[in-house]
Amino acid sequence: MKILHVYRNEANEDTKKLVEILNRDREVKEFKLYENEPNYDMLVQMIYEADQTVSWW
Amino acid sequence: MSSEAEKMGIVVTSPQYMRHVLGVAKAAKRAGKKVMVFFTFKSIHLTKHPDFACLANLCDLEDIAICADSYTCEGYDVEKDVPKGLVPRQMRTQAYLGAVLDECNKVLFL
Amino acid sequence: MSSKKIYFLLPNRIYASDGIRSSLGQAVENHYANSVIMNGEFPRFSEYVKENISWVRDMEGDVLTCGAPSPEGLEDALTEITIEELGERLREADIIIPYGLPKQTKTPPPACAE
Numbered sequence: 001m002k003i004l005h006v007y008r009n010e011a012n013e014d015t016k017k018l019v020e021i022l023n024r025d026r027e028v029k030e031f032k033l034y035e036n037e038p039n040y041d042m043l044v045q046m047i048y049e050a051d052q053t054v055s056w057w
Numbered sequence: 058m059s060s061e062a063e064k065m066g067i068v069v070t071s072p073q074y075m076r077h078v079l080g081v082a083k084a085a086k087r088a089g090k091k092v093m094v095f096f097t098f099k100s101i102h103l104t105k106h107p108d109f110a111c112l113a114n115l116c117d118l119e120d121i122a123i124c125a126d127s128y129t130c131e132g133y134d135v136e137k138d139v140p141k142g143l144v145p146r147q148m149r150t151q152a153y154l155g156a157v158l159d160e161c162n163k164v165l166f167l
Numbered sequence: 168m169s170s171k172k173i174y175f176l177l178p179n180r181i182y183a184s185d186g187i188r189s190s191l192g193q194a195v196e197n198h199y200a201n202s203v204i205m206n207g208e209f210p211r212f213s214e215y216v217k218e219n220i221s222w223v224r225d226m227e228g229d230v231l232t233c234g235a236p237s238p239e240g241l242e243d244a245l246t247e248i249t250i251e252e253l254g255e256r257l258r259e260a261d262i263i264i265p266y267g268l269p270k271q272t273k274t275p276p277p278a279c280a281e
Contacts, residue, residue, distance in 0.1 A: 006165070008074065009269065014178070014205065014234070014250060021254025033077055040077075040084035044065070047163050048088075052261075055166045057071075057178070057269035070182070070189075070266050098185040098267065127185070151192025158171060158198070158262065166264050 004050035005030040006043070008057055015056050022054070064091040064120075066161030068154060069100040074167045079108050081165060082115050092116050093161055095153050097124040101131055104140035113142030122149040171261040172199045177208065181275060182267030184210035187230060189266070191219045194226035201228050203253060204245070207235030208270060211280070212244075220244050 003026050005019055029050065031043050047053050065085040069078055082092045092115055096103060101123050103109060113121050125135050125148035135148055157164060173193055177186040183204050190200040200223060209232075210216055220230045221244070229246050233253045237245040248256070257263055274280070 008071070008077075008167070012269065015265075017250050018254045018257060021251065022257055024258075033074075038077065038080060040080040041087060043081060044084040044088050044090070047065070047165060052263075053163070053165060054263045054265070056265045057267075068264075070264070071268055073268075097189060098182065151189055152196060154189065155193060155196030155198070158173075158193075158196075164262070166266075 001052065002027045002029070002050045004028075004046050004053045006053060006055040007032045007034065008055065009034050011056060019056075063089065064093055064161045066157040066164035067092065067094045068157055068164060068166050069094065069096045069103065070098060071167060072099040072102045075103050075106045075108055075112075077167050078103070079112050081167070082112055086115055091120060093120040093157050095122055095124070095149075095157050096127075097151070097154065098127045099131065101127045101133070104128075104143070109140060110142035113140075118144070118147070122147045122153045124151065124153070125149060170197050170199060172259060173201065173262045174257055174260045174264065175200070175202045176205060176263065176265045177202060177267070178205040178265075178270040179268050180208040180210055181271075181279065183208055184213075184216050186266040187216060187219050187223065190228060190230075191223050191226075194223050194228045199227055201231065201256075203231045203233050203248070204235075205233050206270065207232070209235075209238055212238070212241060217244065 085092050129135050139145055175186045175190045177183045187202045190202040193200040223230055231246045231248045233248050
């Protein structure tokens with residue numbers, strides 16, 4: 001299973017813990033919306049390549 | 058691939074990411090997807106953002122809506138103050154979120 | 168339409184009541200809807216909120232508290248869960264919704280906390 005984590009802000013400790021558990025035995029990618037100018041085309045492509053996307057606060 | 062498989066959902070629950078909502082919606086359109094957007098609770102304040110009408114123009118009439126109860130709860134007049142870019146029947150209920158989950162094969166929450 | 172297992176994650180009390188309302192909306196749409204109030208960021212438990220919690224649970228969903236015990240008098244209304252247990256449950260979820268905004272640094276004042 002491919003999971004994509006999208007971060008709107010830097011992850012806090014709870015988010016890091018949940019992500020760690022979610023990532024177990026999975027193919028993981030991440031996209032940081034809060035860094036520089038987001039490449040939205042790449043984000044959409046990554047969303048379509050992933051089986052599940054979680055957009056953290 | 059069916060036409061439903063080509064629709065991307067954006068569900069907006071935060072009131073502060075209009076740039077990302079519009080950026081993702083435009084990118085999805087460039088990728089050949091239809092876009093379906095729902096605004097709920099405090100995110101409905103984004104209907105007052107200058108870019109909201111631009112976003113509405115990217116979507117088919119049935120593919121963008123806001124939660125009418127949220128709009129009222131935040132103090133707006135659901136009858137006399139329909140956001141620019143929408144018509145009254147785009148003021149919907151939480152059932153619209155169910156429709157987004159049903160019709161879109163990919164959904165991003167912002 | 169297939170029923171999906173959905174989790175609304177609610178770390179900010181200003182959004183907690185609405186997150187529960189939204190999860191009720193998805194329970195009505197035949198999804199398995201769960202709300203998770205995180206770190207004791209409870210909304211005011213008005214009759215309206217209590218009714219919504221009750222409806223969610225009646226429709227095979229749940230309202231959970233993660234990282235804090237249930238408030239007094241609500242032990243039967245909320246399911247207590249640790250962050251590790253929540254992580255394991257989220258692995259089974261179809262849709263995970265980090266809802267609204269993250270926790271505020273400052274506790275909301277009475278002007279908006281009530």
